[in-house]
Amino acid sequence: MSQDARSTAILVPGKLHPHVIDRLSHEFELVRIDRSDKALITPELAAKVQGIASATLISAEFIDALPKLEIIAHFGVGYDPVDAGHAASKNICVTHTPDVLSDEVADTAIGLLLNTLRELPQAEAYLRAGRWEKEGPYRLTAGSLRGRRVGIYGMGRIGLAVARRLEGFGVEISYHNRRQVPGVAYLYHPTLLDMARAVDTLICVVPSTPETEKTVGTEIFTALGPQGVFVNVGRGATVDETALIEALKTRTILAAGLDVFTNEPHVPEELLALENASLLPHVASASVKTRTMMADLVVDNLLNWFTAGQAITAVPE
Ligand code: DGY
Numbered sequence: 241m242s243q244d245a246r247s248t249a250i251l252v253p254g255k256l257h258p259h260v261i262d263r264l265s266h267e268f269e270l271v272r273i274d275r276s277d278k279a280l281i282t283p284e285l286a287a288k289v290q291g292i293a294s295a296t297l298i299s300a301e302f303i304d305a306l307p308k309l310e311i312i313a314h315f316g317v318g319y320d321p322v323d324a325g326h327a328a329s330k331n332i333c334v335t336h337t338p339d340v341l342s343d344e345v346a347d348t349a350i351g352l353l354l355n356t357l358r359e360l361p362q363a364e365a366y367l368r369a370g371r372w373e374k375e376g377p378y379r380l381t382a383g384s385l386r387g388r389r390v391g392i393y394g395m396g397r398i399g400l401a402v403a404r405r406l407e408g409f410g411v412e413i414s415y416h417n418r419r420q421v422p423g424v425a426y427l428y429h430p431t432l433l434d435m436a437r438a439v440d441t442l443i444c445v446v447p448s449t450p451e452t453e454k455t456v457g458t459e460i461f462t463a464l465g466p467q468g469v470f471v472n473v474g475r476g477a478t479v480d481e482t483a484l485i486e487a488l489k490t491r492t493i494l495a496a497g498l499d500v501f502t503n504e505p506h507v508p509e510e511l512l513a514l515e516n517a518s519l520l521p522h523v524a525s526a527s528v529k530t531r532t533m534m535a536d537l538v539v540d541n542l543l544n545w546f547t548a549g550q551a552i553t554a555v556p557e
Contacts, residue, residue, distance in 0.1 A: 245546045249288040251306070253280075254296045256315060259535035264293060267543055278305040291542050300326035311545045313538045316525075317341055317398075318475055319555050320448040328557070335541040335551045339397055340533035341525035346401035348524035349443050349473045352497025355518035356469050357383035362515070383469065383494055386410045391439035393432060393456070394446035394474060395421045402443055414439060418451070432456070436463035441471070448475035456480065461487035468493035473524045476502040485510045488517055499524045 250268040252261065253276035264270045271289060273280040278301050281289075289306050292298060295315040300323045303309060311333040314322050319336045327334045355361055363378045372378065388411045392399045395417040403413050403426055414427035416435040421428075429435035432455055436442060442464055446452045457480035461468065470493060472479060481502045487493045488511075495516040501507050504522055511517055525531065541551045 245543060248290050248546050249285075250291040250293055250542060251285065251289045252293050253277075253298075253302075254294065256293060256295060257531055257535040259532050260293055260315065260538050263535070263539040264542075267539065268546075276302050278302050281305040291546070293538050293542060296321060298322045298327075303327055303330065303332065311335065311542060311551065313541045313551075314555075315534055315538050317345075318447045320475065320477070324555055333545060333551050334555045335538075335545075335553050336555050337534040337537045338553055340537060341530050342397045342401045344527055344530040345398050345445070345473050345524040346405055348499055348520070349398075349402050349445065349471055349497075350405050352471045352473070352499065352518055352520065353385065353441070353443070353469065356471070356495040356497040356516070357381065357385050361518060383467070388412070388441045388469075389414070389439040390441040390443060391416065391429070391435040392426075393417075393435070393442060393444045393478075395424055395426075396445070398445045398473070400424065402445060411441075412439075433459060433463060436460045440464060440467045441469045444470070444472040444474045444478055446474045446478055448477040452478045454478070454480045457483040458487065461493050464493050466491060466494060469495050469497070471497040473499045476500045476504060481508065481511070485514070488514050491516075 245267050248268050249271050250264055251271045253273050271285060276294060276296050276298055286306060290308050290310050292312045298312055298321060303323065303326055309332055312322055312327055313335045315337060317336050317338045319334060322334055324334045359381045366372060366378045390406055390411045390413050392402055392415040395415045399415060406413050414429055414435060416429045416432045444456060456478055461483065484496060485508065488496055497518040499520045500522055507519060537553060541553060545551050
């Protein structure tokens with residue numbers, strides 16, 4: 241820990257935001273390899289790497305290949321790519337980048353909600369194709385936002401940022417979370433199914449954990465009903481994607497807006513073919529401003545660890 245950071249080797253496996261690379265190369269000895277594959281760890285790397293900065297999969301095997309490793313600084317708030325349990329068992333600190341991206345992700349959730357209900361991407365495509373002039377106005381949309389009952393699945397920082405934004409839209413807001421959150425006045429539902437039965441719009445912001453895996457499936461879509469809208473800016477693993485495709489095809493629900501998928505960057509053909517799905521390539525936090533703040537937090541976590549012996553935003557235990 242407390243040492244000259246410049247003599248500390250930080251490994252970056254694969255691609256990472258250029259601002260992280262730039263700052264790391266000034267502050268530390270930067271070591272790069274193509275991917276997080278333990279076969280790429282030479283004895284020389286194993287003997288010196290003390291930190292990792294990355295946004296990719298960091299497995300138990302990879303961790304074990306680096307005996308001097310003290311800290312893994314993950315670029316992102318959702319740290320599901322890191323085997324954090326294994327890291328903890330070896331007293332290796334794992335950090336992530338909360339807070340700095342909450343506003344951007346919440347904005348994206350609202351954007352997807354408006355896209356699905358008001359068909360904004362389809363209406364723009366209609367205009368660009370010259371159809372407005374030839375065929376007249378774009379069709380009236382089946383959905384609208386005002387008067388909806390919106391349930392937020394996950395009431396952490398991002399869930400709260402989504403709720404605050406929704407307050408201006410004339411909707412009813414409720415939430416489901418592992419625990420009721422003190423000081424949050426929106427209606428709390430102890431189970432996801434209870435909430436799905438009470439709302440017509442579900443916004444998912446939960447992280448990927450064994451507890452949340454595939455928790456949104458057929459039963460939830462059926463409960464949302466034919467006016468149901470599902471928005472996901474959390475993780476694809478939370479949803480049974482096959483059940484979602486079926487629900488959209490059969491109009492069990494009205495529409496879905498998705499920024500995340502089960503096997504990114506693969507998006508199932510069936511989903512791509514559906515008109516009632518608004519799809520984004522996992523861009524919720526992807527603005528220059530936010531990604532730069534995330535990059536700074538990755539480097540500041542490493543710096544704080546190696547100079548003061550403490551991370552700034554370690555993941556929860
Ligand atoms: C994260 O940081 O986990 C987000 O998914 C990035 O958009």
